[in-house]
Amino acid sequence: KAGVTQTPRYLIKTRGQQVTLSCSPISGHRSVSWYQQTPGQGLQFLFEYFSETQRNKGNFPGRFSGRQFSNSRSEMNVSTLELGDSALYLCASSLGGDPRVNEQFFGPGTRLTVL
Amino acid sequence: GIQVEQSPPDLILQEGANSTLRCNFSDSVNNLQWFHQNPWGQLINLFYIPSGTKQNGRLSATTVATERYSLLYISSSQTTDSGVYFCAVLKTSYDKVIFGPGTSLSVIP
Numbered sequence: 001k002a003g004v005t006q007t008p009r010y011l012i013k014t015r016g017q018q019v020t021l022s023c024s025p026i027s028g029h030r031s032v033s034w035y036q037q038t039p040g041q042g043l044q045f046l047f048e049y050f051s052e053t054q055r056n057k058g059n060f061p062g063r064f065s066g067r068q069f070s071n072s073r074s075e076m077n078v079s080t081l082e083l084g085d086s087a088l089y090l091c092a093s094s095l096g097g098d099p100r101v102n103e104q105f106f107g108p109g110t111r112l113t114v115l
Numbered sequence: 116g117i118q119v120e121q122s123p124p125d126l127i128l129q130e131g132a133n134s135t136l137r138c139n140f141s142d143s144v145n146n147l148q149w150f151h152q153n154p155w156g157q158l159i160n161l162f163y164i165p166s167g168t169k170q171n172g173r174l175s176a177t178t179v180a181t182e183r184y185s186l187l188y189i190s191s192s193q194t195t196d197s198g199v200y201f202c203a204v205l206k207t208s209y210d211k212v213i214f215g216p217g218t219s220l221s222v223i224p
Contacts, residue, residue: 033212037156043201043214056211088156092212099145099205100165104212106150106158 002027004093004107012113018079021110023091025072031055031096032074033104034066037088046089049074050096078112086114117142119204121215128192128222136187136218138202146205147178149187152217153198161187161200192222 005024013019025032033056034046045058049068066076072093078085088111092104118141128134138147149161162169162176164185169176173192178185189196199217 035214042216045211045214048211055209058211090156090158092158097208099208099210102146102205102208103160103163104148104203105160109156111156 004091004105006089006091006107006110008110009108010111010113012115013081014115015081015083017081018077019081019112020075020077021089021091021112023074023076023093023107025074025091025093026105029093029095029105030072031094031102032068032072033092033094034074034076035090035092036060037090037109038084038086043090046076081114083114086112088112116210117144117204117206117213119202119213119215121200121202121218123218124216125219126221128220130192130194130222130224132192132222133188133190134192134220136189136200136220138185138187138215140183140185140202140204140213142206143180143183144204144206146212147185148203149176149185150201150203151196151198152201158201189220192220194222194224196220197222 031050033048035043048056068074090109091107094104120139150158166180175188203214
């Protein structure tokens, strides 16, 4: 079974631009979560999508948005990029149902650099 | 929301040594995972262990759900064990997964 894939793996943008990151979950998984990790910081939860609906949201400004498609693939978008948005963006997929059997699996991440 | 603490925050070991990492959480949970983040940023699943004990090679984990803690044991550590170890908990499917701050492990030859 293929793992979680994220594209692109590396990205360089300038302040003010926007960016779209993509995540393809494991086949059969209906939940996709996004996290931001900055140097020296832990994982900051961005949002979770389950069956095309945003189920949970972290404390990030409205510049950060996401969506999920009917095939469970998800995209996240960051508009008006700031230097502080430079980070590793990680996506995790899970079945999304009963938490007792809801193991998360992570993709390799997208490393975004904002200049 | 649930608070997750991990200790110690940093750990330096000589190759071959054993170690115990701890994860405390403030409320009952239905789901607990341990991850290892390697130097390239990839989060690798170690254990899915909401309760009980599991072993996988040199690693083992124990979660005592009633006392709200989990332990990760690393025996005969190797340099490839270096990285950050995170525990993560989930209460219900309507909650978000809460990660601990991590334990940074360095294994030196």
